[in-house]
Amino acid sequence: MGDRLLKVIQISDLHVDPQDPVGQKRYQRVRKAVDPLRPDLIVNTGDVSHDGLAKPAMFAQLSGWLDAFDAPVLSIPGNHDIGNKVGEEPPNISQAYLDAYLDVFGDDRFSCDHGGWRLVGINSMLLGTGFEREADQFDWCVAQIEQAEAIGQNLAVWMHMPLFLRSPDEQVTGGSTYWVPDPPVRDRWLNLLDRPSVRLVANGHVHWYAAMETRHTQWVWSPSLQGLVVDDYLFPRGGNAVGFISYTLSADGVTHELVPVESDAELIRLNYPDA
Numbered sequence: 001m002g003d004r005l006l007k008v009i010q011i012s013d014l015h016v017d018p019q020d021p022v023g024q025k026r027y028q029r030v031r032k033a034v035d036p037l038r039p040d041l042i043v044n045t046g047d048v049s050h051d052g053l054a055k056p057a058m059f060a061q062l063s064g065w066l067d068a069f070d071a072p073v074l075s076i077p078g079n080h081d082i083g084n085k086v087g088e089e090p091p092n093i094s095q096a097y098l099d100a101y102l103d104v105f106g107d108d109r110f111s112c113d114h115g116g117w118r119l120v121g122i123n124s125m126l127l128g129t130g131f132e133r134e135a136d137q138f139d140w141c142v143a144q145i146e147q148a149e150a151i152g153q154n155l156a157v158w159m160h161m162p163l164f165l166r167s168p169d170e171q172v173t174g175g176s177t178y179w180v181p182d183p184p185v186r187d188r189w190l191n192l193l194d195r196p197s198v199r200l201v202a203n204g205h206v207h208w209y210a211a212m213e214t215r216h217t218q219w220v221w222s223p224s225l226q227g228l229v230v231d232d233y234l235f236p237r238g239g240n241a242v243g244f245i246s247y248t249l250s251a252d253g254v255t256h257e258l259v260p261v262e263s264d265a266e267l268i269r270l271n272y273p274d275a
């Protein structure tokens with residue numbers, strides 16, 4: 001690819017049941033908005049289903065829907081696909097939910113190289129589970145980063161959950177813990193990703209748009225495509241949106257743009273102390 005620009009579109013939190021006409025319409029609306037933009041790649045950051053863990057038979061159809069986009073789609077799962085993070089309300093992630101997802105999607109992480117960039121997707125729902133796959137994934141990600149750095153590539157990393165809401169060393173309490181991994185496992189990943197080669201870390205899950213920067217890295221939250229906007233009092237301000245994110249990756253770094261999609265969005269406020 002040389003120094004050609006790479007265009008990547010992140011779609012997140014579609015939350016569809018393919019048997020439901022509302023879901024069918026939503027999917028068609030997203031296809032119509034994404035395909036004409038002619039991305040090189042699409043990244044699906046999870047919660048594509050509502051709720052695949054209860055009805056895993058829907059995964060085959062959803063996988064077909066993703067394959068039908070004009071560009072290749074790289075997928076990672078969310079909590080509505082394979083269960084909530086450990087310690088949250090049931091249904092929690094289980095080996096059985098994960099296996100049902102893997103049976104259809106084949107994998108819950110991805111890595112692919114485009115010129116000067118390595119794109120990596122991880123299954124953030126595994127964080128804190130203690131599953132063998134969690135340890136494997138961490139080691140795999142270390143190797144991905146080391147290999148990319150050895151050949152001078154930049155990295156863009158995608159996951160369903162954000163690693164933090166406002167700052168990397170925050171202590172999240174109460175209902176807001178739903179959004180992020182618990183501190184010990186969060187810190188392990190933040191330490192791994194805190195390096196000049198990691199230019200972008202992007203997530204879904206929050207149903208809210210945000211863009212932040214730390215020393216080396218841009219942190220981007222994709223809003224949902226579902227039409228449900230969530231305003232948790234700990235989220236950065238200004239993220240009330242429904243849509244997807246279009247990224248341009250180049251030798252100079254990464255830029256992004258929020259692309260709104262029409263919807264009669266419902267907004268819910270969460271965890272405000274006065275609520």
Ligand SMILES: [Fe+2]
Pocket residue numbers: 013015047078080205206207224
């Ligand atoms: Fe979601």
Ligand SMILES: [Fe+2]
Pocket residue numbers: 047078079080160204205206
């Ligand atoms: Fe989610």
